[in-house]
């Protein structure tokens with residue numbers, strides 16, 4: 001691709017635990033999967049680097065515990081990285097490692113540049129606030145102080161994700177899982193973010209509801225040209241959505257490429273197992 | 280009860296500690312300063328936060344007024360007055376302009392306060408963000424980062440549900456353009472009295488162990504959306520059935536004889552003053 005990436009991630013590391021003599025050195029450490037048996041430290045993300053290009057959907061696939069959600073939470077600043085860099089290619093942010101910005105600047109990025117749809121809707125929504133309120137929350141955070149405007153924007157977004165308008169003022173806790181995910185998507189889109197993170201948006205949903213949400217994501221990408229990182233442990237979801245795919249194992253990237261290539265002609269032994277077990 | 284020989288109930292060390300919290304609160308308008316709230320001979324939730332402030336600032340020459348929702352005679356106000364009086368011997372008053380320290384629950388007097396006065400407000404719930412965020416660690420962080428989306432969201436939700444912001448009391452305010460503060464459950468009508476107040480305003484929450492302040496001449500702005508401006512309770516066309524006042528906060532009552540709705544000053548000492556003034560004027564005109 002000739003275009004500049006909109007997001008560059010370099011050497012992202014995230015560990016839970018302080019480490020010990022035996023696991024301090026990256027080259028010599030012996031881990032059980034991502035875990036030091038001696039001190040119990042978990043190396044959830046180990047040296048992850050990639051680029052996200054404007055308008056593309058980048059798929060992240062990997063088994064449970066491979067570090068997908070941790071990586072997303074680091075990118076969205078929910079979790080602090082242990083080390084690493086990320087660069088966002090917008091005029092205000094260019095050549096700043098966004099992980100090192102102040103809490104306020106990070107919040108501003110979350111409110112203006114990023115949208116996030118969490119694996120569990122409980123993390124992305126206030127279940128006892130109205131659905132409109134949930135969307136307005138993000139608009140308020142971005143500085144909007146006009147009720148009429150925010151209500152109109154929220155209505156439009158909820159309509160786009162097929163939430164009936166008469167249920168707008170209802171609290172998402174009354175909604176089905178699929179509807180909750182759609183409210184989360186509407187919320188994530190409210191500030192027209194150039195970058196959207198989607199973590200297992202369809203996990204736990206009925207197949208027909210899954211198809212519905214996946215279609216919605218496709219339409220959003222086509223119509224709005226938003227760059228997305230889509231995390232899933234489900235290869236079918238990745239196949240349907242992602243232009244390029246990264247395979248994570250024990251917190252490391254073991255394979256990456258065009259989705260078709262990765263799925264048709266996997267190079268790494270682990271990816272081969274993953275792909276062939278699906279067929 | 281054991282006899283307590285300290286002036287103003289507390290030993291000097293305790294008073295100093297509370298005063299240090301007050302100094303910090305004054306230095307950072309609207310910021311909630313934690314303090315070691317003490318056991319008091321009245322139950323928590325009955326104004327112990329305010330009482331601890333009053334006891335630690337009061338001096339022998341002070342004149343104290345205590346009001347409870349506008350009334351000087353309520354049981355609660357009386358027992359606070361009694362405790363302070365017994366341990367300090369200070370003079371008590373019901374007249375707002377005679378008092379140098381006024382402790383109040385849920386009202387700011389109608390008579391404008393002056394630079395020579397301190398008003399101490401009793402606070403049940405000092406954290407304006409609590410309804411949106413349960414964790415103290417998080418609310419502290421939100422204050423530090425000037426992140427008040429949660430408070431705005433609460434107001435937005437009220438407008439969605441009721442068509443207007445439904446805070447009948449304790450409507451959140453921005454203090455000095457920096458901290459969002461719970462003004463204690465005063466009616467919206469009293470919010471404007473916080474703005475550029477000549478008197479020092481101290482707020483104390485005993486159960487929640489917080490002290491905060493609005494120093495004299497500080498800007499205090501009630502939170503409001505562009506298209507839903509802040510509005511106060513209106514008593515248009517209504518007046519106090521006793522003194523006739525119109526531009527004050529009125530309580531609604533049912534006349535036991537006629538069954539009609541009537542209105543009366545909530546601030547009882549203000550009402551009495553108006554009545555006295557009238558009586559005086561009448562006396563003067565009849566002797567003229």
Ligand SMILES: Nc1ncnc2c1ncn2[C@@H]1O[C@H](COP(=O)(O)OP(=O)(O)OP(=O)(O)O)[C@@H](O)[C@H]1O
Nearest residue numbers: 016034042044063064065066067068069070071233
């Ligand atoms: N707060 C934490 N403390 C300790 N370890 C953690 C913490 N959060 C995650 N981990 C560990 O980090 C590793 C990666 O977890 P993560 O949730 O990122 O995996 P995932 O790829 O999203 O898995 P799944 O497909 O189940 O969602 C796991 O070993 C997990 O146990």
Ligand SMILES: [Mg+2]
Nearest residue numbers: 068069070119
């Ligand atoms: Mg996960």
Ligand SMILES: [Zn+2]
Nearest residue numbers: 020023036039
């Ligand atoms: Zn170790």
Ligand SMILES: [Zn+2]
Nearest residue numbers: 519522544550
């Ligand atoms: Zn009156």
